[in-house]
Amino acid sequence: MQFQLTDDYIAQIEQLIANKDGDALRQQLEEFHFADIAEILEELDSEEATYLIKLLESDITSEALIELDEDIREKILERLSPKEIAAELEEMDTDDAVDVMGELHEDIQKQVIKEIEDTEHVADIVELLKYEEDTAGALMAKELVRVKETWTVAGCVREMRRQAKNVTRVHSIYVVNKEGKLTGRLSLKDLLTAGEKAHISDVFIPKVDYVTVHTENEEVARIMQKYDLEAIPVVDENGVLVGRITIDDIVDFIKEEADRDYQLAAGISEDVEADDSMRKIIRARLPWLILALVGGFVSVTVLGTFSDAIADHAALFFFVPLIAAMAGNVGVQSSAIVMQGLANKTLRDPLMKRLFKEVVLSLFNGFVLSLLLIAAGTIIMGLDFKFGLTIAISLTSVIISASLIGTLVPIILDRMGIDPAMATGPFITTSNDICGILIYFTIAKLILGF
Amino acid sequence: MQFQLTDDYIAQIEQLIANKDGDALRQQLEEFHFADIAEILEELDSEEATYLIKLLESDITSEALIELDEDIREKILERLSPKEIAAELEEMDTDDAVDVMGELHEDIQKQVIKEIEDTEHVADIVELLKYEEDTAGALMAKELVRVKETWTVAGCVREMRRQAKNVTRVHSIYVVNKEGKLTGRLSLKDLLTAGEKAHISDVFIPKVDYVTVHTENEEVARIMQKYDLEAIPVVDENGVLVGRITIDDIVDFIKEEADRDYQLAAGISEDVEADDSMRKIIRARLPWLILALVGGFVSVTVLGTFSDAIADHAALFFFVPLIAAMAGNVGVQSSAIVMQGLANKTLRDPLMKRLFKEVVLSLFNGFVLSLLLIAAGTIIMGLDFKFGLTIAISLTSVIISASLIGTLVPIILDRMGIDPAMATGPFITTSNDICGILIYFTIAKLILGF
Numbered sequence: 001m002q003f004q005l006t007d008d009y010i011a012q013i014e015q016l017i018a019n020k021d022g023d024a025l026r027q028q029l030e031e032f033h034f035a036d037i038a039e040i041l042e043e044l045d046s047e048e049a050t051y052l053i054k055l056l057e058s059d060i061t062s063e064a065l066i067e068l069d070e071d072i073r074e075k076i077l078e079r080l081s082p083k084e085i086a087a088e089l090e091e092m093d094t095d096d097a098v099d100v101m102g103e104l105h106e107d108i109q110k111q112v113i114k115e116i117e118d119t120e121h122v123a124d125i126v127e128l129l130k131y132e133e134d135t136a137g138a139l140m141a142k143e144l145v146r147v148k149e150t151w152t153v154a155g156c157v158r159e160m161r162r163q164a165k166n167v168t169r170v171h172s173i174y175v176v177n178k179e180g181k182l183t184g185r186l187s188l189k190d191l192l193t194a195g196e197k198a199h200i201s202d203v204f205i206p207k208v209d210y211v212t213v214h215t216e217n218e219e220v221a222r223i224m225q226k227y228d229l230e231a232i233p234v235v236d237e238n239g240v241l242v243g244r245i246t247i248d249d250i251v252d253f254i255k256e257e258a259d260r261d262y263q264l265a266a267g268i269s270e271d272v273e274a275d276d277s278m279r280k281i282i283r284a285r286l287p288w289l290i291l292a293l294v295g296g297f298v299s300v301t302v303l304g305t306f307s308d309a310i311a312d313h314a315a316l317f318f319f320v321p322l323i324a325a326m327a328g329n330v331g332v333q334s335s336a337i338v339m340q341g342l343a344n345k346t347l348r349d350p351l352m353k354r355l356f357k358e359v360v361l362s363l364f365n366g367f368v369l370s371l372l373l374i375a376a377g378t379i380i381m382g383l384d385f386k387f388g389l390t391i392a393i394s395l396t397s398v399i400i401s402a403s404l405i406g407t408l409v410p411i412i413l414d415r416m417g418i419d420p421a422m423a424t425g426p427f428i429t430t431s432n433d434i435c436g437i438l439i440y441f442t443i444a445k446l447i448l449g450f
Numbered sequence: 451m452q453f454q455l456t457d458d459y460i461a462q463i464e465q466l467i468a469n470k471d472g473d474a475l476r477q478q479l480e481e482f483h484f485a486d487i488a489e490i491l492e493e494l495d496s497e498e499a500t501y502l503i504k505l506l507e508s509d510i511t512s513e514a515l516i517e518l519d520e521d522i523r524e525k526i527l528e529r530l531s532p533k534e535i536a537a538e539l540e541e542m543d544t545d546d547a548v549d550v551m552g553e554l555h556e557d558i559q560k561q562v563i564k565e566i567e568d569t570e571h572v573a574d575i576v577e578l579l580k581y582e583e584d585t586a587g588a589l590m591a592k593e594l595v596r597v598k599e600t601w602t603v604a605g606c607v608r609e610m611r612r613q614a615k616n617v618t619r620v621h622s623i624y625v626v627n628k629e630g631k632l633t634g635r636l637s638l639k640d641l642l643t644a645g646e647k648a649h650i651s652d653v654f655i656p657k658v659d660y661v662t663v664h665t666e667n668e669e670v671a672r673i674m675q676k677y678d679l680e681a682i683p684v685v686d687e688n689g690v691l692v693g694r695i696t697i698d699d700i701v702d703f704i705k706e707e708a709d710r711d712y713q714l715a716a717g718i719s720e721d722v723e724a725d726d727s728m729r730k731i732i733r734a735r736l737p738w739l740i741l742a743l744v745g746g747f748v749s750v751t752v753l754g755t756f757s758d759a760i761a762d763h764a765a766l767f768f769f770v771p772l773i774a775a776m777a778g779n780v781g782v783q784s785s786a787i788v789m790q791g792l793a794n795k796t797l798r799d800p801l802m803k804r805l806f807k808e809v810v811l812s813l814f815n816g817f818v819l820s821l822l823l824i825a826a827g828t829i830i831m832g833l834d835f836k837f838g839l840t841i842a843i844s845l846t847s848v849i850i851s852a853s854l855i856g857t858l859v860p861i862i863l864d865r866m867g868i869d870p871a872m873a874t875g876p877f878i879t880t881s882n883d884i885c886g887i888l889i890y891f892t893i894a895k896l897i898l899g900f
Contacts, residue, residue, distance in 0.1 A: 033677060035676045035677050035678075067676075171680075188638040188639075189638075224701075225701055225702075225705065226485045226517075227483060227485050228485075228698040230621075230680055230697065230698075247680065247697050247698075247701070248678040248680075248697075250701070251674075251675055251697070251700070251701060251704065252675075254701065254704060254705060254708070255675065255704060255708075258704070258705075258708030258709075258711075258712070259708075259790060259794075261708075261712060262708070262711060262712055262715065262786060262789075262790065263786055263787075263790070265712065265715060265716065265786075266715065266782045266783055266785070266786030266787075266874075267779050267782060267783050268783055268786060268787065272787065273787070273790070273791065273794075273796055274787050274788060274790075274791035274796065274797055274799070274804065275791075275796065275797075275799055278807070278810065278811060278814075281787075281811060282811065282814060282815065285783050285811075285815065286815055286818065288779065288783070289776065289779060289780065289783075289815055289819060290818075290819065290822065292775050292776055292779045293772070293776065293819050293822060293823065295775065296769075296771060296772025296773075296775050296776065297772065297826060299768075299771040299772055299775070300768045300769055300771070300772055300831075301831075303767070303768040303771070304765075304768050307764060307768075310760060310764050310767075314757060314760050315754075317753070317760075317767040317770070318749075318750045318753040318754050318757070319746075319750055320767070320770055320771055321746060321749040321750070321753070321770055321771065321774045321883055321887060322743070322746025322747065322749055322750055323746075324771045324774060324775070325742050325745065325746050325749070325774070325778075325879065325880065325883055326739065326742055326743065326746065328775075328778070328879065329717055329738065329739055329742045329876055329879070330739065332716045332717060332875070333716050333717050333718055333735050333738070333739075335716070336712060336713055336715075336716030336718060337713075337716075337718065337722065337723070337724050337731075338724060339712075340709060340712065340713070340723070340724075341723065341724035341725075344709075344723075346723055346724065346725065347724055347725075349724070349725055354724065357728070360728065361728060361731060361732065361735075364728075364732060365732065365735065365736055365739060368736065368740075369739060369740065369743050372740065372743060373743065376747060381750075381751075424716075425782070426779055429775065429778065429779070430775065433771055433775055437771060
């Protein structure tokens with residue numbers, strides 16, 4: 001029963017669109033899940049996709065629009081009138097409607113708002129638009145089931161039937177007091193097992209996890225993950241229940257954050273996919289390469305200052321890429337561990353203990369690697385022992401310095417309020433290249449004397 | 451209401467444990483969420499943690515045990531008798547019980563199984579143990595609410611009340627036919643809004659996403675994420691409903707996979723945390739450094755073969771780290787984009803088109819970077835133009851080759867059935883270092899002639 005998109009199928013759909021055979025398309029696609037429709041839309045050009053959006057029912061296309069890649073959605077929205085956009089937004093949950101709204105130009109936003117007929121829906125959207133990005137307020141939906149402490153179970157079920165129409169999935173029923181303040185929750189299961197005449201105040205669970213509209217997305221994700229929640233209520237400054245966040249949005253958020261961290265570590269600074277436009281990929285990749293080039297120039301300059309050594313100790317220069325590579329690798333390892341510790345809030349050891357651990361670890365790794373290096377260098381390459389020792393001591397020193405830089409830089413950035421993910425990858429490798437080479441030649445100069 | 455663990459609080463708990471003040475501890479901790487108890491356990495040594503596990507009620511400690519880091523759980527389990535372990539497992543959902551069971555030695559497993567009193571629970575655990583790791587069968591839980599097509603809504607609610615006792619959270623009610631085959635689903639919301647006398651066959655939704663016991667975790671995660679599911683039923687080869695997977699397990703899986711990919715990209719081959727033991731961290735990090743060292747030796751050898759150039763063109767050697775760094779950075783960028791495309795199944799362009807795109811992109815990036823390099827090299831450093839041109843042409847060639855290697859290696863590994871995540875990071879940077887240096891000196895030799 002798995003949906004599998006094939007090139008043949010896309011070609012068939014494109015043919016039907018070219019023929020403007022609306023009936024056949026409707027028949028073909030009406031049984032599809034909106035996520036599958038979205039996959040199809042992503043394979044079409046924006047004119048074809050817009051044709052389908054206009055053709056199919058808004059209750060399906062609105063959901064499909066939400067699933068689309070932002071770039072593709074943008075192109076489709078440009079081809080729709082404010083009235084057509086409004087029709088799509090009416091079918092969306094408020095949180096999704098706000099996401100789409102946020103991608104429109106301000107003047108188009110205003111026109112779309114005028115075209116939405118459901119006044120309550122509009123008011124909710126306008127409210128959500130005012131919250132800061134990356135906070136629970138901007139992520140939450142207004143749709144939820146809310147009951148009062150004073151109601152009976154039977155009254156609650158009646159009221160729920162009415163409210164539940166607007167709520168795609170009921171996770172928890174939230175209990176509020178007279179002022180609308182969140183006081184607890186009730187699961188559907190509890191409701192099914194309670195007597196009809198019982199009061200909500202007798203059966204509800206007064207302990208409930210919640211976040212405020214100002215809580216950052218990252219914190220929301222951490223809480224929901226830690227406590228295995230499928231939905232979490234959101235309250236305002238006064239504790240009044242104003243919305244809820246569901247786990248599917250958090251799953252998307254976790255995935256996006258992970259992709260972003262992975263890309264940043266690889267020196268890609270914008271969210272790009274393999275099939276994105278050349279311009280977008282260049283914008284994401286070139287700045288880091290320029291940074292690496294500048295770093296490279298510094299390395300060249302550093303090496304130039306040791307050019308006296310070239311006559312007597314040319315082999316020193318042959319080992320430069322080895323030293324630089326080790327410095328880069330060690331630095332990236334250290335920074336990755338610290339980065340994940342920062343992200344998962346598992347970094348509890350004090351800084352000095354952590355640095356001490358890195359030094360001990362580096363001494364051990366440096367020792368093992370130096371032995372291998374001396375063995376290979378003197379036995380296989382026939383280098384003299386003093387030279388081998390120089391390289392070995394340098395290697396160990398470089399490993400220690402690289403691990404300290406890799407550990408310290410993310411921690412310092414984090415304390416300064418800068419996203420430490422920016423520091424991993426190219427930044428760490430470049431600075432470790434430079435420091436590594438400097439340390440290497442300084443030690444070599446001391447031992448070999450040139 | 452957020453729980454915030456402080457060192458003071460841990461010290462206080464440790465003091466109470468030292469005094470064996472069970473009453474005070476029970477009173478302090480009984481109101482805590484199991485995830486918070488788990489956080490506390492992770493800060494204690496294993497003897498203290500075991501004391502708490504034995505002291506507190508199994509319904510809380512069993513959940514806390516599941517949340518623990520595997521290493522810490524292992525140490526605690528070693529201190530518990532088979533009977534004590536059995537008491538914990540009795541309180542766990544089958545999927546969690548199987549996870550814990552899988553960490554025990556086989557002979558202890560047998561003793562624990564004997565000690566579990568609930569025969570149905572034991573049978574479920576034994577069944578789940580036989581499924582292959584990383585498949586839906588091993589991930590699923592046996593706990594679910596199952597109703598028959600022929601029942602009435604009222605009968606269904608009665609039966610559900612009975613079944614729901616064993617199910618922590620009811621997401622969907624699964625509908626089966628006489629043979630137990632999955633035929634559809636029913637939401638609690640539907641049940642609340644349907645008439646009591648209606649038959650399930652009239653109100654259930656016959657379309658239901660499912661996976662089989664053999665579906666791989668990665669695919670389960672992809673499906674649940676794509677279709678925004680909170681739970682998915684699992685069927686056996688005959689379509690018989692045998693279990694369900696809930697989103698919280700998938701959230702953990704997504705997070706673990708992301709952490710693992712991030713670590714692999716940084717050259718860390720085991721799941722380690724900053725606070726792990728030195729031995730574990732060395733085991734995760736040293737092998738990659740040895741790989742990098744071996745690669746470094748190859749670089750040294752390659753450079754050695756061009757040692758003739760050193761007399762006339764010493765500056766060539768100063769540019770080695772710049773060239774190597776650019777090769778490494780470009781390679782990691784390309785491989786990261788391909789890796790994510792493979793993981794998210796968004797790589798739909800044919801291979802040749804992708805490689806062509808990388809070449810065009812590299813030509814552009816190489817051109818921009820070469821201009822910068824020639825400008826800086828000739829103006830600031832006063833290199834002669836022919837030399838600058840040599841470096842520029844080499845740089846562009848190296849960028850093209852690095853991006854092709856970065857793109858091809860993960861795709862080839864993936865087609866061979868090897869996890870391409872292994873290829874990123876150290877492997878790509880090391881091979882690109884070597885190729886980069888080889889290309890650089892070959893071109894320099896052609897142009898400058900030495």
